[in-house]
Amino acid sequence: MSYHTETRVYTLDPQQPDPAVIAQAAEVIRTGGLVAFPTETVYGLGADATDSAAVSRIFAAKARPPSDPVIVHIAAVEQMAFVALDVPEIAWTLARVFWPGPLTLILQRGAPIPANVSAGRATVAVRMPSHPIARALIQAAGTPIAAPSANTFSRPSATTAQHVLADLNGRVDIVLDGGPTPVGLESTIVDLTGPVATILRPGGITIEALRQHVPKIEVRSRLLDMDATAEAPGQLIKHYSPHAELRLFAGAEAGALAQMRAAAESLIAGAQRVGVLVTDEEAAHFAGLPVEVVSLGSGRDLAAVGARLFAALRELDGRAVDVILVHGFGHEGLGAAIWDRLLRAAEGKVIDAE
Numbered sequence: 001m002s003y004h005t006e007t008r009v010y011t012l013d014p015q016q017p018d019p020a021v022i023a024q025a026a027e028v029i030r031t032g033g034l035v036a037f038p039t040e041t042v043y044g045l046g047a048d049a050t051d052s053a054a055v056s057r058i059f060a061a062k063a064r065p066p067s068d069p070v071i072v073h074i075a076a077v078e079q080m081a082f083v084a085l086d087v088p089e090i091a092w093t094l095a096r097v098f099w100p101g102p103l104t105l106i107l108q109r110g111a112p113i114p115a116n117v118s119a120g121r122a123t124v125a126v127r128m129p130s131h132p133i134a135r136a137l138i139q140a141a142g143t144p145i146a147a148p149s150a151n152t153f154s155r156p157s158a159t160t161a162q163h164v165l166a167d168l169n170g171r172v173d174i175v176l177d178g179g180p181t182p183v184g185l186e187s188t189i190v191d192l193t194g195p196v197a198t199i200l201r202p203g204g205i206t207i208e209a210l211r212q213h214v215p216k217i218e219v220r221s222r223l224l225d226m227d228a229t230a231e232a233p234g235q236l237i238k239h240y241s242p243h244a245e246l247r248l249f250a251g252a253e254a255g256a257l258a259q260m261r262a263a264a265e266s267l268i269a270g271a272q273r274v275g276v277l278v279t280d281e282e283a284a285h286f287a288g289l290p291v292e293v294v295s296l297g298s299g300r301d302l303a304a305v306g307a308r309l310f311a312a313l314r315e316l317d318g319r320a321v322d323v324i325l326v327h328g329f330g331h332e333g334l335g336a337a338i339w340d341r342l343l344r345a346a347e348g349k350v351i352d353a354e
């Protein structure tokens, strides 16, 4: 099944979106259509979360397997009790602390949410985004909005409206262009349906910040256990992928950079086009080599690195490189989310300098 339409694009002030445009987009949501919109993390591909036919259009538009559940976006904390059942106290606490913001909670699915939103599971992923365009749209639609990231399945998430159009032009009714998304990495997902709160995907809210409120929180991700089978559906290893092969280097900076330079030289000798994804500080190590260099900014500013990551992967694809070389950013703070995305873009393979 496919979904074809004429895509309309509207440019909005991200702080004060034009209510007339929001009303038009909300009407598209209410009548079962698809609207791509910015959140503070990445762009979402939205549909009425209570309308299973509309939700199935999301899966068709992005060629997403029906086994990969979608996040439900709400505009007010109290709406959690509408989309979910038996909401535990800890969910209200985390919502009060971190919402609106890049945190998604897995809860028992409420009756208004059809099964296909959650890929048939009894649970539902819920998040209240902080981006003014997202909030205005959900409010005006008067219904929660189901939205995965607005990219073709397995591609890097879209952090600009141009990325959305590159993947989904003709497959979404409206694109609301609110400029680049500020966080650039998806939300942190926390499962609250088991005996212990568990982080299924590191993201925009750091593990350290969550620990301050839930000291016993566990982390279940490829980050810590490279051989674990994916517990979060959709956390397939090949994800966030550029077309080029990505090689992820780990370990101490000096050794990793030397290995990356050696790898670049041997690839170039084999007539491969090489891209390096680096920080401003690392760029000098590749001087004099015929490589495409894209910088993520200063390695000391992880928020800026995270915000640029997906755009940088798409930029290197645009330069038609065969292989991308990149060094990790540690596991502290936002480094954990950055590492997770790089690891999956590298299909789980890490080259360790030690």
Ligand code: TXA
Binding pocket: 039, 041, 042, 043, 044, 045, 068, 069, 070, 071, 102, 104, 106, 118, 121, 123, 124, 125, 127, 147, 148, 149, 150, 185, 186, 187, 188, 189, 200, 232, 233, 234, 235
């Ligand atoms: O920041 C974000 O979370 C962005 C913006 C648009 O909100 N959304 C996003 O959605 O990243 P998506 O579909 O690309 O990733 C959602 C992931 C799924 O792949 C799945 O791993 C997890 O959320 N998920 C959704 N529902 C779930 C459920 N009921 N149980 C476990 N995991 C679930």
Ligand code: MG
Binding pocket: 148, 149, 157
């Ligand atoms: Mg996604």
